Amino acid sequence: MVAIYYVVFVNTLYFSILALSFRNIWTIFRRSHYSKYNTLSGSELVPSVSLLVPAYNEELTIIENVNCLMTLNYPTYEVIVVNDGSSDATLNILLKEYRLKPVPNTKIRGKIACQKIRGIYHNPEFPDLYVIDKENGGKADSLNAGINLSHYPLISSIDADSLLEKDALIRMARMYMENPEETVAIGGDVRIANGCKIENGAVQDVSLPRKIWPMFQSIEYLKAFLGGRIGWSHMNGLIIVSGAFGMFRKDAVIAVGGYRDGYPGEDMNIIIKLHRYMLENKLKYRIAFCPEAVCWTQAPDSYRILSSQRKRWGRGNLKNMIENRGMLFNPKYKVMGMVTMPYNVLFEALNPYFRITGLLALAGYVLLDMTQWPILVLFGLLNFVSGYLLSVGALVLEEIAFKRYNKLSDLVKMLVYSALKFVGYHQLGVLWRLQGHVQFMQNNNSWGTMTRQSWSEDEKKTSEAA
Amino acid sequence: MPNTATLQREAAVNVYRSVEQGLKETGAETCGLMFIHCAGNSQPEQQVRTHLEQTSGTAFQVWKDGATQAIAVLLPGLSLDEVHYEGLRIKHELQETVPGADPQITLASFPEGERPSKATIQHMAESSKLIDSSEIHIYTLDNTADEPERILIVDNDPTVREFLQLRLKMQGYETYEAVDGLAALELIEKVTPDLVLTELNLYGIDGLPFIHHIQNLEMEQPPKIVVLTEQRVEQTISQCFRSGVDDYMTKPFSPVELDARIRRCLH
Numbered sequence: 001m002v003a004i005y006y007v008v009f010v011n012t013l014y015f016s017i018l019a020l021s022f023r024n025i026w027t028i029f030r031r032s033h034y035s036k037y038n039t040l041s042g043s044e045l046v047p048s049v050s051l052l053v054p055a056y057n058e059e060l061t062i063i064e065n066v067n068c069l070m071t072l073n074y075p076t077y078e079v080i081v082v083n084d085g086s087s088d089a090t091l092n093i094l095l096k097e098y099r100l101k102p103v104p105n106t107k108i109r110g111k112i113a114c115q116k117i118r119g120i121y122h123n124p125e126f127p128d129l130y131v132i133d134k135e136n137g138g139k140a141d142s143l144n145a146g147i148n149l150s151h152y153p154l155i156s157s158i159d160a161d162s163l164l165e166k167d168a169l170i171r172m173a174r175m176y177m178e179n180p181e182e183t184v185a186i187g188g189d190v191r192i193a194n195g196c197k198i199e200n201g202a203v204q205d206v207s208l209p210r211k212i213w214p215m216f217q218s219i220e221y222l223k224a225f226l227g228g229r230i231g232w233s234h235m236n237g238l239i240i241v242s243g244a245f246g247m248f249r250k251d252a253v254i255a256v257g258g259y260r261d262g263y264p265g266e267d268m269n270i271i272i273k274l275h276r277y278m279l280e281n282k283l284k285y286r287i288a289f290c291p292e293a294v295c296w297t298q299a300p301d302s303y304r305i306l307s308s309q310r311k312r313w314g315r316g317n318l319k320n321m322i323e324n325r326g327m328l329f330n331p332k333y334k335v336m337g338m339v340t341m342p343y344n345v346l347f348e349a350l351n352p353y354f355r356i357t358g359l360l361a362l363a364g365y366v367l368l369d370m371t372q373w374p375i376l377v378l379f380g381l382l383n384f385v386s387g388y389l390l391s392v393g394a395l396v397l398e399e400i401a402f403k404r405y406n407k408l409s410d411l412v413k414m415l416v417y418s419a420l421k422f423v424g425y426h427q428l429g430v431l432w433r434l435q436g437h438v439q440f441m442q443n444n445n446s447w448g449t450m451t452r453q454s455w456s457e458d459e460k461k462t463s464e465a466a
Numbered sequence: 467m468p469n470t471a472t473l474q475r476e477a478a479v480n481v482y483r484s485v486e487q488g489l490k491e492t493g494a495e496t497c498g499l500m501f502i503h504c505a506g507n508s509q510p511e512q513q514v515r516t517h518l519e520q521t522s523g524t525a526f527q528v529w530k531d532g533a534t535q536a537i538a539v540l541l542p543g544l545s546l547d548e549v550h551y552e553g554l555r556i557k558h559e560l561q562e563t564v565p566g567a568d569p570q571i572t573l574a575s576f577p578e579g580e581r582p583s584k585a586t587i588q589h590m591a592e593s594s595k596l597i598d599s600s601e602i603h604i605y606t607l608d609n610t611a612d613e614p615e616r617i618l619i620v621d622n623d624p625t626v627r628e629f630l631q632l633r634l635k636m637q638g639y640e641t642y643e644a645v646d647g648l649a650a651l652e653l654i655e656k657v658t659p660d661l662v663l664t665e666l667n668l669y670g671i672d673g674l675p676f677i678h679h680i681q682n683l684e685m686e687q688p689p690k691i692v693v694l695t696e697q698r699v700e701q702t703i704s705q706c707f708r709s710g711v712d713d714y715m716t717k718p719f720s721p722v723e724l725d726a727r728i729r730r731c732l733h
Contacts, residue, residue: 038623041696042697042698042699042717043698043699044699067671070673071667071671073667075699125674126674127705201670202670
C-alpha cells in the first residue's frame, strides 16, 4: 500500500509545482515580450559580469563557443576561459586563434584555493578575453581559479559545450537588478541544441533532435526546467542551478568558500551551500530562475555517454543529500529544510527503491491473489496518465510563453515522445540512478566519458540529412 | 575625307581606354561623344558608320562596347548643339532602317581641358542603357560630381535598417544593408562603400574585432566608419575612437544629427 500512497503523494506534489509554474507563466510571458532588453544591453548601469568557461579537452567546440560568448548583447563583461590541464590542443587552438600573449606578473586576487596556475593569456585586440592555463583539477577547481582572476562583481558559469542566446545574459542581469540586495544566484533555461541549425555561434533554426536519445532528453529538460524550476523558484526552494548556465554574486560564492571540489554535482552543491549560509546567518536572500535566458547545449546522443552522465548525476545527488542531511526536516532551514530537501531525498534519491519495491509488492499482491490484475492495470494507467499530463503541462507552458518550436510536426513529435518516454526510457532512468548509487557506495569518483562533437560537424550532418 | 573608324571587339575596358585616348588625341577645341544603345541583341554599328560616312564631315570614330552593348561614337570638333543634331539624325536614320531598334542615346560635348576620365566615360555608357528612348539624354559633367556616395548600413534590426535606408536615400546616398558582421565584410569588398554605418552588437563578429577587420581589408580607399549603437559604456566609446572610427552615436538617435555627422564624415 505504501507504493500507492507514494505515487499519489508524489503526483500531488508534482502537480502543485506545475500549478505554481503556471501561476507565474503570464508574468514571464509579459516580461520576455515587452521588456526593452536592447536599451538595457548598452547601459552603463548594468552590473559587469565575468563569464567563467571551464574547458577540459574541448578543442572541437571551443572557438565557436568563445566567439559566441564574445558577441553577447551586454555592456561590460569579460570571458575567462579556464583550460583545466587539457590533454588535447584546446590551449594551443585558443592561443593561435586570438593571438594571445602571456601576461607577465599577473595579480591573482586569490581568495579561494585552486590548482597551480601555469599562465594567463591575453590580447589587447580582444580586451575582454582572458585564458587561464592551469593544472588539471576538475570543473569546480577551474571555476574557483576563474573567480580568483575575475574583475567583476557578478560571475556566470558556462559550459564550454553550450551556446548562449545573445540576450540571455542581459535577461538574467535584469532579474538581478530588480533585487540586487537579495539575489545571490540565478539559473537559466537549458535546452537541447541537437538538431538545431547553428551558424556563426548562434542558433538560427530551432527544431527537435533527430536521434532518439537527445529527443527524450529534450522533453525531460523542458519538463524539469519549465514545469519544475519556475515553481520551485517561486517558493525560493530551488536546489540546483544548472552548471551549464547560471549567474552568481561573487561575494556570496566567496563567502561560502567557492565551489567544492572532488565529486560530481558541484552545481547542486554550491546552491545548497548558499541556502545554508544565508539561512544560518539569517540573511534575506533569493535564488531565482530566469526561464527566458536560454542556453543551448549538446545532449549526449549515445546510450553509453547518456548512462554515464545519469549515473554521475545520481551519484552527485546522493552525495549532496548525505553531506547535508542535517538540513533535512530542520525548521531552521525553512522551505529548503522542510520541502525541497525532503522532496529531493524521497522522490529523487530514493525514487528507484520505491519504484522497485512498489512494483515487486504489486506483483506479489497479484500473485498471491490479494488483488485483481485489473486494479494493477488501472494503477499503471493512472500513473502513466498523470506523468503524461505533467509533460504536456510543460509543453503548454512552453507554447504559452516561449514558442521556440513553431513547426506543427515538432509539436506532434513531442506529444508522441512524451508518451513513449514511459515505455523504457523512464525505467532506464531509474536503473541509471540505482547504478549511480552503487558507484557511490564503491567510492567511484570518475567522471565517465563525455565526447564532444564539433558544432559545425553537427551542422554538416544535419544539412546532409536534410 | 579620311575615315579612321576602327572596330574593336575587345574587352569593355579597352573600349573606354580607346575613347579616352581618342578624346585626348584630337586637337579640336571641343569634342563630341555619343553612346547609342539599341533594343535587341544586334547593335547596328554598321548602319551608324555608313550613315556617318555619308553625312558627317568630321573624322569620327566608332567602337562597340562589349559590357553595355552600346555603340560609342567620337565626333571631334563638334559642339554640344552639333552633336545633338547629329544624334537626332542618327536616331531618325536607325528608326527608319532598323525595325524595332528603339535607339537610346546619351551624348555630350567636352571642351578642351575638360576631357572626361575613364570612369565618367563608363558611367556615360551605362547611362545610355538606362534612359528613356523617347528623348536624347544630354550628359553633363555635373552628373559625375554628383555621383552618390555609397553607405553600408549594418544592423540586425530590420526596422532600423529600413528607416535608415529610406532616410539616407532621400538625402541622395546610395545605400546597401547587411544583417550581421560577416555579411557586412563580404559586402564591403564587393561594393566598396564610402561609409559604413554600423551597430556594435552583431552576430558572427561584432564590436572592436569587426572594426579592426574593416580597417585591415585590402582596399584602395578604406570606408569611413560611423558607429550607431545601443552601447553607451564610456570605455567602449573611447576604445572605438582609439581604434579609429570616424564618429560614434548612441540610440535612440536624432536623424538630423545623424545626417549632419554623416555629411561631415564624407566631405
